[in-house]
Amino acid sequence: MRRTLRLIGAGSIAAAVGLGSLIAAPLAQAKPNTIVIWTDADRAPAVRYLFPNGYKGLAVDVVVKDFGAIRDELSKVTADSAPDVIMGANDWVGELAVNGSIVKLNLSAKVKDQLSPGAVQAFNYNGSQYGVPVAIENIAMITNASLIKTQPTTFADLSTQALALQKAGKVTIPLAVQQGAGGDAYHMYPLFTGLGGYIFGTTPKGAYVTSNIGIDNKVFRANSKLIDQWNKTGLLNSKVDGDIAKAAFTSGQSPFWITGPWNISELAKVTFKYRITPVPPIVDGLTPVPFIGSQGVMLTKYAAVHGVESAARSLVTEYMAGEKAQFNLSAKNDRYPANLAAAKRVTNPQLKAFGAAGAGGVPIPNISQMNSVWGPLGGAWVNSTKGEGATPAAQAFAQAAAAVKQAVAG
Amino acid sequence: MQQLISRMGGMPATILKICFLGIINAVAIWGIPAMVANGSWIMLAFVVASTAALDFLLLGSRYVPGKYVVIGAILLTAFQIIPVIFNISIAFTNYSTGNIGTQDDAITAIVRDSSQQTDSSPSYDMLPARNDTGDLVLILTPQDVGQLADSGSADAAASDEPSAQPGFDFGVPSASGAPMEFGGEDVAPSPVASDAGTDDMNLPTDAETSDYPPTYIGTDQGIDEVPASDVQRDEFGTVTGVTGLTVVPDADLASIDSQLAAFKVPGPQGGYIQPQGLQTAIELVPTLTYDPAADTFTSIGTGTVYVDNGRGNYANPADPQDKLTPGWRATVGFENFARVFNDPQIREPFAMVFIWTFLYALLSVLLTFVVGLGLAVVLNKERMRGQRVYRSLLIIPYAVPAFLSILVWAGLLNDDFGALNAVTGWDIPWLFDPFWARVSVLLVNLWLGFPYMFLVSTGALQAIPSELQEAARVDGARTFQVWRLVNMPLLLVALTPLLIASFAYNFNNFGGIYLLTGGGPAVPGSEVAGATDILISYTYKIAFAAGEGNDYGLAAAISIFIFFIVGTISALSFGRSNALREDRA
Numbered sequence: 001m002r003r004t005l006r007l008i009g010a011g012s013i014a015a016a017v018g019l020g021s022l023i024a025a026p027l028a029q030a031k032p033n034t035i036v037i038w039t040d041a042d043r044a045p046a047v048r049y050l051f052p053n054g055y056k057g058l059a060v061d062v063v064v065k066d067f068g069a070i071r072d073e074l075s076k077v078t079a080d081s082a083p084d085v086i087m088g089a090n091d092w093v094g095e096l097a098v099n100g101s102i103v104k105l106n107l108s109a110k111v112k113d114q115l116s117p118g119a120v121q122a123f124n125y126n127g128s129q130y131g132v133p134v135a136i137e138n139i140a141m142i143t144n145a146s147l148i149k150t151q152p153t154t155f156a157d158l159s160t161q162a163l164a165l166q167k168a169g170k171v172t173i174p175l176a177v178q179q180g181a182g183g184d185a186y187h188m189y190p191l192f193t194g195l196g197g198y199i200f201g202t203t204p205k206g207a208y209v210t211s212n213i214g215i216d217n218k219v220f221r222a223n224s225k226l227i228d229q230w231n232k233t234g235l236l237n238s239k240v241d242g243d244i245a246k247a248a249f250t251s252g253q254s255p256f257w258i259t260g261p262w263n264i265s266e267l268a269k270v271t272f273k274y275r276i277t278p279v280p281p282i283v284d285g286l287t288p289v290p291f292i293g294s295q296g297v298m299l300t301k302y303a304a305v306h307g308v309e310s311a312a313r314s315l316v317t318e319y320m321a322g323e324k325a326q327f328n329l330s331a332k333n334d335r336y337p338a339n340l341a342a343a344k345r346v347t348n349p350q351l352k353a354f355g356a357a358g359a360g361g362v363p364i365p366n367i368s369q370m371n372s373v374w375g376p377l378g379g380a381w382v383n384s385t386k387g388e389g390a391t392p393a394a395q396a397f398a399q400a401a402a403a404v405k406q407a408v409a410g
Numbered sequence: 411m412q413q414l415i416s417r418m419g420g421m422p423a424t425i426l427k428i429c430f431l432g433i434i435n436a437v438a439i440w441g442i443p444a445m446v447a448n449g450s451w452i453m454l455a456f457v458v459a460s461t462a463a464l465d466f467l468l469l470g471s472r473y474v475p476g477k478y479v480v481i482g483a484i485l486l487t488a489f490q491i492i493p494v495i496f497n498i499s500i501a502f503t504n505y506s507t508g509n510i511g512t513q514d515d516a517i518t519a520i521v522r523d524s525s526q527q528t529d530s531s532p533s534y535d536m537l538p539a540r541n542d543t544g545d546l547v548l549i550l551t552p553q554d555v556g557q558l559a560d561s562g563s564a565d566a567a568a569s570d571e572p573s574a575q576p577g578f579d580f581g582v583p584s585a586s587g588a589p590m591e592f593g594g595e596d597v598a599p600s601p602v603a604s605d606a607g608t609d610d611m612n613l614p615t616d617a618e619t620s621d622y623p624p625t626y627i628g629t630d631q632g633i634d635e636v637p638a639s640d641v642q643r644d645e646f647g648t649v650t651g652v653t654g655l656t657v658v659p660d661a662d663l664a665s666i667d668s669q670l671a672a673f674k675v676p677g678p679q680g681g682y683i684q685p686q687g688l689q690t691a692i693e694l695v696p697t698l699t700y701d702p703a704a705d706t707f708t709s710i711g712t713g714t715v716y717v718d719n720g721r722g723n724y725a726n727p728a729d730p731q732d733k734l735t736p737g738w739r740a741t742v743g744f745e746n747f748a749r750v751f752n753d754p755q756i757r758e759p760f761a762m763v764f765i766w767t768f769l770y771a772l773l774s775v776l777l778t779f780v781v782g783l784g785l786a787v788v789l790n791k792e793r794m795r796g797q798r799v800y801r802s803l804l805i806i807p808y809a810v811p812a813f814l815s816i817l818v819w820a821g822l823l824n825d826d827f828g829a830l831n832a833v834t835g836w837d838i839p840w841l842f843d844p845f846w847a848r849v850s851v852l853l854v855n856l857w858l859g860f861p862y863m864f865l866v867s868t869g870a871l872q873a874i875p876s877e878l879q880e881a882a883r884v885d886g887a888r889t890f891q892v893w894r895l896v897n898m899p900l901l902l903v904a905l906t907p908l909l910i911a912s913f914a915y916n917f918n919n920f921g922g923i924y925l926l927t928g929g930g931p932a933v934p935g936s937e938v939a940g941a942t943d944i945l946i947s948y949t950y951k952i953a954f955a956a957g958e959g960n961d962y963g964l965a966a967a968i969s970i971f972i973f974f975i976v977g978t979i980s981a982l983s984f985g986r987s988n989a990l991r992e993d994r995a
Contacts, residue, residue, distance in 0.1 A: 106531075376932065
């Protein structure tokens with residue numbers, strides 16, 4: 001009895017082994033003749049919509065990943081499960097290019113001319129092109145039109161009106177810009193540039209010069225007294241974080257909100273009228289400009305391994321750059337297209353207004369040194385606008401500049 | 411489980427066992443091809459050995475103790491020992507952004523990306539085709555100037571109405587003062603003008619051809635112009651074929667994909683015309699040559715020779731910072747460990763972070779223990795009414811998922827808008843001042859941790875025989891003396907290991923810090939470490955958010971330090987607690 005059982009056991013294990021190998025064989029290889037695209041849940045339906053019948057005789061497989069995970073997993077993935085094309089942000093380019101995970105693209109003048117030059121530049125790293133932009137986004141200032149009858153044309157005017165409302169007890173937060181304990185240099189960037197700040201200088205060709213750090217430049221330093229003043233009057237308050245800013249503006253407790261197109265759906269819910277404009281000039285001769293973020297498609301090194309390099313490259317540079325693809329993406333995803341012809345066809349008025357507020361904006365530097373900037377720069381804003389006991393701005397930003405300098409040199 | 415199975419008797423138990431083994435075997439087999447493909451030989455050996463051992467032991471009826479020991483050993487190896495070995499091996503490498511793959515990957519990538527588009531690189535419309543012998547050739551037509559003009563006008567239209575479409579202007583210098591000239595002038599002069607101009611010059615000016623640019627056939631020998639009469643066009647003038655050649659249909663493109671990607675046509679400018687997809691080809695000029703024998707790269711322009719610097723990069727020996735990217739993962743010995751001591755950027759925050767980590771863990775344990783024990787003692791009175799209700803209420807913080815509580819606390823503690831300051835009328839910068847931020851993380855940890863201490867203390871208190879206390883009272887001891895001399899020693903014997911475990915846990919309590927303050931507030935002058943960063947959150951920031959991207963090697967080295975610190979403290983403490991026990995004996 002026991003012996004028979006043992007024989008049966010051995011037999012079933014052998015069977016299981018055989019079955020296992022059968023399953024293993026096809027799973028261990030990437031699907032043939034398929035272009036795999038990694039994108040996030042927001043964009044995936046739009047991307048799927050673009051390729052109902054695959055692309056140029058190949059199937060297109062859209063894999064949904066967490067946005068940040070697309071970048072992180074690309075350097076750890078095995079070739080079998082790796083994507084051929086990823087859709088991501090322009091500030092990933094530096095890291096992915098240095099890792100060799102994404103492949104240099106060569107764009108013909110014909111393709112480049114269809115696209116917003118700044119957005120193309122945003123995917124350029126060290127003079128080489130690593131991605132094709134499909135969308136651009138930037139923050140703007142939203143004004144509660146029922147609280148602010150005349151749109152301020154200068155920042156001083158904005159400050160006067162906002163503080164008067166606060167004094168009258170009509171609002172609790174005069175200007176809602178999100179910071180929070182960790183700081184938010186991205187949302188503070190229009191104010192930063194409005195005071196004359198910049199992060200890294202560039203060569204005439206557009207490569208960043210990391211030794212030229214403009215966080216504490218002379219012009220900015222001279223204007224930084226204004227930050228101390230904003231802090232003193234309570235116009236800016238670093239304790240306002242993203243949730244507080246959103247709640248304050250949408251409930252009418254703040255007349256001004258600096259935010260981006262990702263809150264268009266929130267704005268649809270408010271009961272009052274609002275305007276979307278750029279941040280008004282703070283100092284004569286300086287324009288407050290936002291960072292321009294850009295999303296785009298990149299070709300990974302795995303496309304060659306999977307034998308679909310030509311088709312995947314064609315999808316990225318010949319198809320996704322085009323008007324049709326970008327217009328459809330934009331229509332499904334509330335982002336401003338990077339393709340000029342598609343951008344002209346945008347009808348959503350809020351989206352157009354956000355696009356207009358991006359005038360003069362600069363791409364987020366895509367070099368990996370940027371990772372050492374966000375923390376200190378955001379921290380300088382937090383420390384100089386935390387109310388009582390705040391560090392004088394000149395000192396806070398000098399410290400931030402020193403920290404960045406040290407990090408970049410090290 | 412074992413009891414259950416044996417009660418079910420031989421037959422069903424055996425079948426269950428066989429199913430279990432079958433699944434294990436199938437999973438192992440399923441993994442083998444992937445492990446072979448990735449060359450993970452150690453992993454493969456481990457999987458094969460452990461599966462074979464399981465089969466052998468569980469199918470046989472001898473070696474009964476072995477059944478338990480082997481399963482335990484396999485799980486220990488899989489979930490403890492292998493990750494530790496992996497971590498240690500990473501600590502000795504330069505695994506970080508820019509050095510993640512193998513040397514072969516790096517060479518492939520450098521060669522692949524080294525061909526450059528020059529300012530005058532001509533672009534061609536491309537049609538892959540086959541000649542009469544079936545060889546792949548490219549039908550190349552320099553991209554139409556007319557089309558360039560078209561898109562140029564679109565661009566011009568956009569800039570005509572800056573108020574409507576100004577989003578495109580970004581990168582154009584705004585009306586700003588000195589600083590903007592760095593951030594602003596980064597866009598090269600309009601590519602329309604320059605490229606259209608150069609393309610124009612590159613087009614052979616052949617008086618005989620019509621308005622159409624000439625069409626070429628590209629082979630690996632070079633390009634040949636096709637007589638205009640042989641070029642087939644559609645009604646828009648787009649080239650659709652050449653007499654004598656068969657254009658590869660869309661459906662067949664997949665079969666020539668790799669061939670096309672590698673196709674190189676020597677071009678008129680000394681470079682190679684290479685397909686850039688399925689419809690476009692661009693002439694690219696190589697900038698580096700690789701010499702496999704010498705294992706060096708040579709720059710064609712400057713003649714600089716890049717050699718393997720032994721640290722995972724090809725670098726210029728004259729200027730070690732002049733490296734080619736990407737690099738690869740190389741062994742760098744004790745460099746990461748040395749950096750912790752030698753690099754002031756790491757060393758200075760490390761000392762600060764280390765002291766705070768120690769304080770954080772110690773104070774967390776002390777506070778939770780004192781509060782938990784106090785409550786346990788108070789609620790331990792037999793005659794107390796509603797004892798159960800109180801006890802249940804006190805366990806609530808423990809029952810709510812910690813990450814939720816922490817996020818809620820982060821909101822409550824906001825100093826201007828948080829409930830705590832609003833209700834109490836205080837004006838304490840809970841999360842914004844380094845001191846108060848530290849107080850906050852401790853308070854929140856107290857909230858999260860005291861129910862546990864309360865539970866274990868209650869259990870330990872109830873386990874103390876009441877005769878001992880009565881005996882002490884009979885001997886004339888006062889309440890406090892009973893506590894100090896009878897209850898406390900007995901409690902500590904039972905609880906010391908738990909306190910040590912709690913210390914070790916809090917030493918690495920990542921969530922408690924990261925979710926509440928993110929390690930902040932920022933400390934002036936320190937790039938990575940914030941005021942409340944403990945070693946593990948600091949390590950995380952180095953590994954995933956440091957200056958040059960991710961630095962896994964350094965993070966692994968620091969985590970080894972953390973291991974030794976926690977290990978030493980635990981060993982010392984356990985030694986003390988054993989002493990405690992012996993004193994009593």
